[in-house]
Amino acid sequence: MTEPRWLDATQQLHWRAFVDGNIRLTELLDRDLKSKHGLSLPEYEILVRLSEAPERRLRMAELAANASQSRSRLSHTCSRLESKGLVFRGGCPSDKRGVYAHLTEEGFAALDRAARDHVETVREYFIDVIDPGDLEAIGRAFTAVINRLNAD
Amino acid sequence: MTEPRWLDATQQLHWRAFVDGNIRLTELLDRDLKSKHGLSLPEYEILVRLSEAPERRLRMAELAANASQSRSRLSHTCSRLESKGLVFRGGCPSDKRGVYAHLTEEGFAALDRAARDHVETVREYFIDVIDPGDLEAIGRAFTAVINRLNAD
């Protein structure tokens, strides 16, 4: 067993700031959406992906991949969203195994309402408190992380 | 109702890269710890805080605050860690309501083992794939976020 390459003091400081800030920011955004719109952050993310898809519908597998959720989890979450009337599921003609999740009109309206508040909160606690250059750095860095993850 | 200040295209790109990369990175780290050491990321975080505290013990409330968990959640998580023998709870002499969570020797050893793998994974998927300057930017940015959150 070789000695691991521990982070140096500065790296550690930055990493920990990220871990802490990230947890707390995520929690805040989740609470904010829940209290104002009855949507959890993962639910919100699903609605966003659907709203951006052609015809506002996506196959379950693709939606799961876009939202970085397991299929099982998406299945459960979709059932909840369906019972709220924000989403409905329809079959896929070309592949009888397939299922399309569609955003309903009501779902689109709910997303629109939620997004208006959400963006305001994201600004208030993130965008507006950091340096524009640092935002670019974050975008660059996490794009690199995604590429690294995709390389597996 | 005023029109919200939507993010511009570039801000949106960076923010989304962060949201996606962050989810996937967190998931990877969690899975990695679980499969190799049977610890979830939140459990790991708790052990880390305890290991750094004087005498490797902290009051429940303080531990909850450090690890950004609710008291209730910490209580449940601690029970699990206790049943694994990694933590034990003892009373507080000066405040009879109080409870100290202590890291056991076994807990410390388990944390040490886990940390060696964890740091390697953090490097592999984060530290080593991003620019050192971007890491600084991330540290700076999330420190600002934390300060903003604390201002409430």
Add this chain to the structure above:
DNA sequence: AGCCTTCTGTTGAACTTTCAACTATGTGGG
């Protein structure tokens, strides 16, 4: 065709987190 393997999505059970009480102790004011 028949068979075997892979892929899609769902299901139910186990586990974790959240939420709303609740107990017990501390604190400050009359």
Add this chain to the structure above:
DNA sequence: CCCACATAGTTGAAAGTTCAACAGAAGGCT
């Protein structure tokens, strides 16, 4: 001292997530 009120931590049930197993359909091979 006594009371009301705040604080520490726990609890159990509800809600959400993970995990393993499953049914049905597609694809490929002989």
